Amino acid sequence: MKLLSIETSCDETAAAILEYENGYLSVLSSVVSSQVALHAAYGGVVPNLAAREHVRNIIPVVEEALQLSKLTPNDIDAIGVTKGPGLIPALLVGVSAAKTLALAWSKPLLDINHLEGHIYANCLSGTKGEAKEANLPFPLLALIVSGGHTQLILMRDHFQYELLGETEDDAAGEAFDKVAKMLGLPYPGGPEVAKRADAFRTKEGNPKAHLFPRPKLTNKDYDFSFSGLKTAVLYFLKEHTEQIADETFVAQVSHEFQEAVVDVLVGKTERAIQEFQPKTVIIAGGVSANKCLRERMTETVAHYEGTIFMMPPFEYSLDNAAMIGAAGILRFAKMSEREREALRSNATTLEPTAHLPLIHPQIIPQ
Ligand code: KG4
Numbered sequence: 529m530k531l532l533s534i535e536t537s538c539d540e541t542a543a544a545i546l547e548y549e550n551g552y553l554s555v556l557s558s559v560v561s562s563q564v565a566l567h568a569a570y571g572g573v574v575p576n577l578a579a580r581e582h583v584r585n586i587i588p589v590v591e592e593a594l595q596l597s598k599l600t601p602n603d604i605d606a607i608g609v610t611k612g613p614g615l616i617p618a619l620l621v622g623v624s625a626a627k628t629l630a631l632a633w634s635k636p637l638l639d640i641n642h643l644e645g646h647i648y649a650n651c652l653s654g655t656k657g658e659a660k661e662a663n664l665p666f667p668l669l670a671l672i673v674s675g676g677h678t679q680l681i682l683m684r685d686h687f688q689y690e691l692l693g694e695t696e697d698d699a700a701g702e703a704f705d706k707v708a709k710m711l712g713l714p715y716p717g718g719p720e721v722a723k724r725a726d727a728f729r730t731k732e733g734n735p736k737a738h739l740f741p742r743p744k745l746t747n748k749d750y751d752f753s754f755s756g757l758k759t760a761v762l763y764f765l766k767e768h769t770e771q772i773a774d775e776t777f778v779a780q781v782s783h784e785f786q787e788a789v790v791d792v793l794v795g796k797t798e799r800a801i802q803e804f805q806p807k808t809v810i811i812a813g814g815v816s817a818n819k820c821l822r823e824r825m826t827e828t829v830a831h832y833e834g835t836i837f838m839m840p841p842f843e844y845s846l847d848n849a850a851m852i853g854a855a856g857i858l859r860f861a862k863m864s865e866r867e868r869e870a871l872r873s874n875a876t877t878l879e880p881t882a883h884l885p886l887i888h889p890q891i892i893p894q
């Protein structure tokens with residue numbers, strides 16, 4: 529079974545082709561055209577500019593994905609596209625392209641939640657061309673950390689999502705990006721802060737001055753808040769304006785901020801492990817590329833016998849279409865013929881949704 533997937537929820541135009549055979553998933557091709565250079569001049573993603581770039585790039589990106597896979601449209605069983613959450617002008621381009629292809633090629637069209645895609649990136653192999661068993665032992669605890677979302681999700685089975693808690697204000701990735709701006713680092717800020725923090729850790733041996741608070745760490749719920757932490761960094765920088773040009777100072781602030789975020793993310797996840805005793809813990813979304821988070825989560829989960837830790841391969845941590853394909857093809861594989869036929873109406877009716885919640889989006893009554 530083969531599926532073409534399309535992702536345009538933010539500033540990456542992406543298409544991929546996935547194959548699913550005997551429980552194994554392989555990425556036949558994955559193309560990502562990044563708009564980072566375009567948006568860098570504005571210090572953030574400009575939705576209408578993103579949409580224009582998607583319009584320019586979507587056909588070449590889909591064509592390249594097909595060429596690299598050495599397949600023709602006849603070989604494709606279904607198409608999957610990101611329905612949301614994301615920027616509407618950006619989502620519209622991918623959804624329109626996917627609807628057009630689904631109509632022209634007469635294929636079933638699946639709408640996929642972007643966050644669901646980040647979760648299912650954990651089923652992909654990071655080795656090119658390698659098939660990986662799509663095995664996620666349940667119950668599963670997913671920490672979603674992207675530019676727009678920070679959520680703890682409990683999954684008792686495939687595609688069943690229970691929201692345990694989420695951020696009340698900024699997402700973790702958003703906080704990284706805003707702190708980067710305060711430090712005068714280029715966009716996108718998350719990886720820039722992480723790079724300086726990691727260099728500081730390596731050089732200084734991971735000292736912790738606890739300059740910044742760990743918001744909500746000791747609260748009994750699973751909600752997060754990163755706005756106060758960001759403001760604490762702002763006030764600290766205002767008190768030390770004379771040092772802002774000093775590279776070591778910037779590296780230390782980056783390190784202290786990263787430690788505060790990681791302490792909260794890992795601490796809350798650990799409490800959920802104790803309460804729900806999941807078989808699997810995963811991280812998902814752009815911040816899952818963070819080395820410090822990956823290391824600390826690996827160490828923490830190792831203390832819990834019977835719980836394994838999985839993380840997405842680096843190349844599928846940030847936005848891409850292979851993760852949308854992974855969620856899409858596994859959904860398609862589990863559907864009845866009737867459910868697959870019902871997907872054909874999406875080619876005329878599908879609409880993007882900016883704030884799409886991660887709950888049973890595609891269950892069709894028998
Ligand atoms: O999932 P993603 O690519 O896009 C959204 O769905 O939002 O996540 C992007 C976010 C950005 O805020 C970016 O700064 C952050 O992920 N990010 C990182 C790292 N790499 C990307 N944050 C911390 N450390 C990183 N290495």
Ligand code: ZN
Pocket residue numbers: 642646674675813814846847
């Ligand atoms: Zn994302």
